[in-house]
Amino acid sequence: MNDSPGWASPGSAPSPDGQTPGVPRPAEPADGPSAKWSKEQPPPGQWSAPTGPGHTPGRPAPGWNGGPPPGAWGRPPAAAKPGVIPLRPLGVGEILDGAVATLRTHWRTVLAVTITVSVITQIASILVERYLLPEPPVVDPDATPEEALEQSLASLQNSMIAMGPALLITLIGTLLTTAVLTVVISRSVLGRSVTLPEAWREARPRLPHLLGLTFLLPLGSAAIMTVGILPGLLIGGAGVLLSVLGGLGAIVVIVWLMIRFALAPPALVLERQGVIASLKRSAKLVQGTWWRIFGITALTVLISFLVSMVIGIPFAIMGFAVDGVSLGDFLDGGESPIGWPFLIITGIGAVIASSITYPISAGVTALLYVDQRIRREALDLELARAAGVPGYGTEPPGPVSTGG
Template sequence: MSDHDWAQPVPPPLPPGGAAPPPYVPPGATPQYPPPAYGPPTPGAWPPPAGPQAWTPPPRPGLLPLRPMGFGTLLWAPFRTLRRNPAPVFGTGLVVQLVSAVATAAVFVPLFVWVFGRVESASAADVDAILSGAVGWVILLSLVPIAISVVAGAFLQGVMVVEVASGTIGERLSFGALWRRAAARIWPLIGWTLIVGAIVGGVFALVVGAVIAVAVIFPDPATVLAVVLIAVAALLGLGVLGAWLGTKLALVPSVIVLERSGVLTAVRRSWALTNGNFWRTFGLILLVGLILSFAAQVVVQPVSFLGAILAMLLDPTVGEAYQAISIGTTVAALVLSVLIGAITSVVQAALIAVIYIDLRMRTEGLDLELERHVEARDAGRPTTDPYLPASEQGPVATWS
């Protein structure tokens, strides 16, 4: 027997019972399989999955995408707030602007009318006393519109935080619903606004008071000029410090409203959320502020400028026509200022809420919690408040 015969493999033996083995396939050959015994699937033969595996539609799109956002999305999201729910949002901003304007006019217009009437009928010796008393009354009565503006501004912040938060999960709240939810956190918001106003006003008064005191004690012009230059440099430095602190603490209103925190807890939360995201937050706030300021100037200033030119062309002698046109132009400019102010305040307050939600998505996975909340709500299952921290979650949602 040759070596080639020894190299051939031996087929396996038959299995017990006489059953035919599968076809023998030599090494290196491709096995051949018989066709399948079943035919193509019959339509409807497979039942659809049931229970937790059933298909559910994707979450309804809201104001913000449920994922960390890019710079462009963050930049334009506050402007979308007006378009998505314009009546309650713009209405709230307009009410706040009107309340502040009416309060200011109600305080100062009667005062100025009274002062001017007294000055016209007073002697030269009494004019200085009247003007000095008028300055004191202006300073005292200015606390009234300032207090009203503080309350109105804090309320607007609360409304816009609620609007952005509810809009992100696809809800569209009415005027009354927005106001009720914002009113529930109005006192901590007012407290925070008063603290910020007191600090800013106190620092400014301290610098100006120091300049006035030095000017009175050392009336030498060179000394006064040096003190003024030092004060300007100090104000610039304080401005830089204020921009840094303002950015780090910008999220305090959002934390107060959505996490139901006190002022001190909200300060710590805002400081922690902006860690590592300072320049992004500062850039957004600054850029949106510049856009709004430029838009306001483009709209309001041409009205005043064209009104002045029209008055001079129609009545160069500065008569009754000139005065009528000037009054009409002033009123039109004031109306436009109120409307633009309403838009500006709404967008700026909405921007802070948008930044807050984005930073929580980036650092805490809030986007996943919002997706679970929307899916559970649309499926009719019980939900919890998605914006509360995990340690404070309650059994029933306030946003569903």
């Protein structure tokens, strides 16, 4: 049974030719062949909302249960908004606003997660960068074309090695923040508060599955990139162009897959899905709306990048000033051009930036998941009922299988 209020498993989600058990729907009209109308009917314009025991409304009709006043029948009824978003299909601005509103409303819980994770990951990154990474290869400006190609390949190899530990640390940090923040956002949609221990207690059982998903996607991307560039690398100097074209093609495939599986983390956490089931679930929700998901995701990445630059550049300037290193020395390399003061100051800036961008990124992903389920599966009905919105019934949903 799904013990997370307001969320239903894929097995219980309505399909275009079916209906979800336990999710309220508008009552069928009683004007079929067996309906018998009374000879005495009320005058026109004096109908009232159906009342009495046994009536379980679905979406409240206009004018009933606090609908629009007389004279406003041309307008659609306002959607319920028990939490940070209205319970209806969302626009881009509402998704971004909901992510920011979650950070503002539950700032104690959100910042406790993001600051803790950011500090730990930044300390680990600084130590790895300072002590474990190999020295960058020296580039000879007077090298022959063959030597320049070898130096470029050596630099690429060094960069890949240097990115490995940083990527691993980032993935672990993203894993923890995604799990906890997804729970926080799911509660903020219902207008409910959640403490950090409560969010952690609910997210902790999903961490092994989320860990598998977190590593599966980058490993798959690396495999696709290897397939794209390896033939050109095996050919040698004449295959540089082939490697470039293969790499570009691999990037297109990777981006397509990343968007297709972008909603897998919230599906895994909120629906108690397994790794493969969450990937299939995401592909189903994204189907037909790939470009919309891509556009919103790209906009979120751009906003996060700009926020990181706005915060990080002043700290980098302060780091250069305190460390006594010029930008030219930094770009030229040399014997340990960067000292501890620069690493510490820029690390503080990175912690502040991550504390803001992590919740926005996780919030947009979770709200995109909610939005797609509202559009495809009328999840707004179940969310409204779970939030206690008048007119949607008060009985909890029936038992459903979680599929995970």
